[in-house]
Amino acid sequence: MLTFEEIVEKAKNFSKVPSKEDFLEFYGYYKQATAGDCDTEEPEDEEKKARWNAWKSKSGQTAEDAKAHYIEVYKKYAAKYE
Template identity: 45%
Template sequence: MDFNTACEKAKTFTKRPTDAEFLEFYGLYKQATIGDVNISAPSALDLKGKAKFEAWNKHKGMSKDAAKAAYVATYEKLAPKYA
């Protein structure tokens, strides 16, 4: 399965992944499509923004191809539970 297919199929999950699983998808997606974090960290009061920023930033230094492969692996691991 390729990255784009995994992205589309993840959007069709019938159940919502946990927040931690969602943030893992988010961080890997941003790393795969943009690369390292290119925005400043949000304020500590923006809890959702801070969580998303940290999920992306934890993949800093990972190549786009490695992030795509990790996203697909995460999708394949979670699909039986949520598809």
């Protein structure tokens, strides 16, 4: 079984670029897994705000739970983007 870090590398090397919605799903779990709860102010920029919201929506999850969810998201989209 691959580790979270190995799955992250595989996701970074998808041959197709994930849709914005799919990317944000990965991003929110990644940030929660690696940085913990979002403790920054909501940005003004729309793209940064979308990323902030994706991360903020995962607040309260442990790093281990966020990693497990990230892996599940990877499994869900791997065939679509590899």
